[in-house]
Structure formats: structure tokens, C-alpha cells
């Protein structure tokens with residue numbers, strides 16, 4: 001079935017949803033994006049995603065041609081036009097078409113693209129039994145080069161790390177920062193539980209401040225679990241009692257080994273299971 005895509009202010013059939021080959025989003029990865037869930041017909045963390053999109057754009061000096069309120073409405077309209085009650089929205093803003101040089105001053109018409117579709121999840125088996133992880137040799141972008149806090153169209157370092165995971169037979173891969181500390185995975189944030197305390201790397205570790213990460217930290221605090229944003233190294237994960245990842249698509253998923261070291265009992269842990277249940281309640285109620 002053909003999807004209705006929001007492009008240049010209109011909903012058009014996907015076959016007609018095309019952008020210029022001179023768009024700097026394509027030529028240079030010059031643009032920003034968001035991935036958003038829809039649960040029960042409602043856009044989850046709608047304001048937070050819109051705010052993060054405009055903050056990413058501000059950081060790369062990209063002026064989005066519509067207001068946040070118009071963007072919110074466009075997302076809702078695209079979801080409705082495709083009859084999505086439970087699904088995924090991809091929101092992309094490119095720099096627009098320009099010359100073959102990188103100069104953004106010589107581009108015009110930033111493109112706002114919204115795709116609302118069904119979601120593809122990790123296999124259920126991984127939720128039941130937990131996933132294995134390897135550490136990629138590709139490090140996360142140095143924040144002095146391109147801040148990971150910007151959700152930009154430059155995902156090549158994550159793509160390279162993902163390939164390392166695939167080569168090793170894992171669906172995700174852990175990325176370290178330039179200091180050798182744990183940052184995040186290629187498309188998910190990472191948490192551990194040690195002695196009842198929930199720990200995750202702080203933004204300064206060079207991570208995308210995942211909105212699922214934020215929601216899970218809030219749920220944990222409400223559940224009386226101490227939450228600490230603190231630098232972590234691989235050893236902390238090896239000796240953790242539990243480990244899990246969070247992300248828009250993944251929600252909450254247990255990690256049971258890293259680089260061949262079994263984490264905790266080798267099965268999804270009780271706090272992970274409790275947080276997943278709380279997250280499901282939050283999103284499905």
C-alpha cells in the first residue's frame with residue numbers, strides 16, 4: 001500500500017515524494033531528523049521530539065521553514081492520513097538544494113519530510129532472553145567535531161559500528177567515546193543496574209539524550225530507584241547486575257553479555273523487567 005508522505009507542505013503519495021539530487025541532506029548529510037512512536041493513535045512525547053528537532057536544527061544553523069506548532073500539526077496529519085494507530089514517524093529536515101559546494105548559504109528551500117509507517121522491532125526472542133553486545137572499534141563522534149546531542153543526518157560512524165555488530169552476529173553494538181568511556185549504542189542508550197542503583201552515561205560522555213532514556217529515568221525515580229548519570233567504562237558493564245538499552249523503537253531491552261562476558265545472571269533482570277512493564281503501561285494506557 002502506498003503511503004502518504006508529507007513533503008513541501010502537502011501530503012503526496014510516496015511515488016511522488018522525491019527531493020532534488022542537489023539537496024545537501026543527500027550530498028553532505030546536512031540536516032536533522034527525529035524518530036517518534038505513535039501509541040494508540042497518539043504521538044508519544046510529541047513536544048519533546050519537536051523541541052529536540054528544533055534544537056538540533058538551531059545547533060547546525062538550519063532554519064526550519066515552519067513553526068513548531070505547524071510541525072506538530074503536520075506530524076498529526078501525516079499519522080491520520082496513513083491510519084497509523086501504532087507505528088513510527090520519521091521526521092527529516094534537510095538543508096535544501098544547493099550547489100555542489102558545501103556552502104549552506106548557497107542552498108534554498110529546506111525540505112520538511114514526514115513519513116508515518118508501521119514499526120519494525122527487534123525480534124521477540126531478544127526481549128525474552130536479552131541481547132548480546134560487542135564493543136565496536138568505531139568510536140562515537142567527538143563532540144568537538146559533531147556533537148552527538150545533535151540528531152543529524154550524519155550517522156556514518158554509527159553505521160560503521162552497526163556493521164561491526166552485524167559482522168559479530170549482534171543486532172546492536174556498544175560505542176565508546178574518545179576517552180574510552182561508554183557512550184551509547186548505534187541507535188540506543190545504555191543503562192546498568194549495580195547494587196540497586198540505575199546508572200547511565202551523562203550527556204558529556206558524548207551521547208544523544210534519548211527521550212526514552214529520559215522517560216525511563218523518570219519511571220525509575222518514581223519507582224524509588226536511585227538514578228545516577230555517571231561516566232562508565234566497559235568493566236562497569238561486565239560486572240553489572242543488569243544491563244539494558246532504551247530507544248524509541250527498542251523501548252527497553254535487556255543486554256545479557258558484552259564482548260563474551262555474561263552480565264549478571266545471563267538473563268533479563270528483575271529491575272529491567274519492572275522498568276519495561278512500567279514503560280509499557282505509560283505508553284499503552
Ligand code: PMP
Pocket residue numbers: 035158184185186187188189208209210211212213246247248249
Ligand atoms: N542514541 C542514538 C545514537 C540514537 O540514534 C537514538 C535514537 N534511535 C537513541 C540513542 C535513543 O533515543 P530515543 O530514545 O530518543 O529514540
